[in-house]
Amino acid sequence: MATSTVLSNPVVKIGAVDLSDQCTSATLSYKIQALQANAFGSTGIAYVGGLQDNTLSLDLYWSTSASETYATLKSLVGTVIATVTIQGSSAATSATNPIGTLSGSFLSEEPVVYALGALTTCNIVLMGGTFAWAEA
Amino acid sequence: MDRYIISSIRVGEIGTAFIASPSDDIAWLLEGGFIQRSDTHPSKGAKLATKPDATENKKD
Numbered sequence: 001m002a003t004s005t006v007l008s009n010p011v012v013k014i015g016a017v018d019l020s021d022q023c024t025s026a027t028l029s030y031k032i033q034a035l036q037a038n039a040f041g042s043t044g045i046a047y048v049g050g051l052q053d054n055t056l057s058l059d060l061y062w063s064t065s066a067s068e069t070y071a072t073l074k075s076l077v078g079t080v081i082a083t084v085t086i087q088g089s090s091a092a093t094s095a096t097n098p099i100g101t102l103s104g105s106f107l108s109e110e111p112v113v114y115a116l117g118a119l120t121t122c123n124i125v126l127m128g129g130t131f132a133w134a135e136a
Numbered sequence: 137m138d139r140y141i142i143s144s145i146r147v148g149e150i151g152t153a154f155i156a157s158p159s160d161d162i163a164w165l166l167e168g169g170f171i172q173r174s175d176t177h178p179s180k181g182a183k184l185a186t187k188p189d190a191t192e193n194k195k196d
Contacts, residue, residue, distance in 0.1 A: 016160055017170055018146045067144035071168045082159040103159075 011087040012058060014072060022069050024121075025059040026086050028100065030131045054131045056084060056102050062112050062120040069122060077110045084126055098133045105129035138162075143186065144170040 012023045033050030064070040087099040105126035112122045140154040140162070147154060147170045154171045156162060165171045172186070 016147050016154075016157075016165065017144075017168070067146055067169050072146075075164060075167060082161060 009090050011085070011090050013083075013085045014076070014081060015083060017072050019058075019060060019069065019072060020090075022061045022063060023058055024061070025057075027055075027057040028086060028102075028131070029055045029057075030100075031055075052130050054102060054105065054127075054129055056086070056105065056126040056131075058124050058126070060122045060124065062122040073107075073110055073122070073124065076107050078108070080104055080106050080129075081126060093134065093136060095135045098135045100131060100133050102126060102129050102131045139174045140165075140171040141174045142170070143172045144168075146170060 009020075010023075010026065011018065011020050012026055013019065031053045033053050034047040035050040037046045037048045060069050062069050082103065084102045084105060085099055086102075087093065087097065089097050091097050093099045106128050107124060107126055110122060110124060112120060114120050140156065142148045142150055142152050142154045144150070147165065153174075154165075162171075166173065169186075
């Protein structure tokens, strides 16, 4: 049985900036709204596709060193981010290693969690935009 | 045309030319210290204006 292997070297980029080594989790919700398209005579609920309603949640370590998480995100809160890409492996893009691009998503907040005895983390949620997979 | 060199390993190999794509936000990359403006093409000996962030361990 074919299975998905545990990801060990996925790639997460915000624009051209590679944040993979600060990222511990990326949760993509690639969603298209389901619009009811019923009419008189319908005998069951019928749907058609509406707008995309995507979210991409990233769990990141919070580092304030040069060119790290803080430097990357500090000016992005409240803005539309041109592209964010995710990929299961750093290997070449292919049908078995597609790259997903979220274009035009909005970053609303940047919550940072400082906790005793734990690495400081930040979970950001990129909302909206359009998403597409590419295999080449 | 403005030229940029990479000053952070998060963007690529430090000291090499940054080839911008249409979606790249140059102002943001400059502000974050990921790239630097260059008056000289990297292949002709451009030098970084500030010390790059490259270390063996990217985490602080």
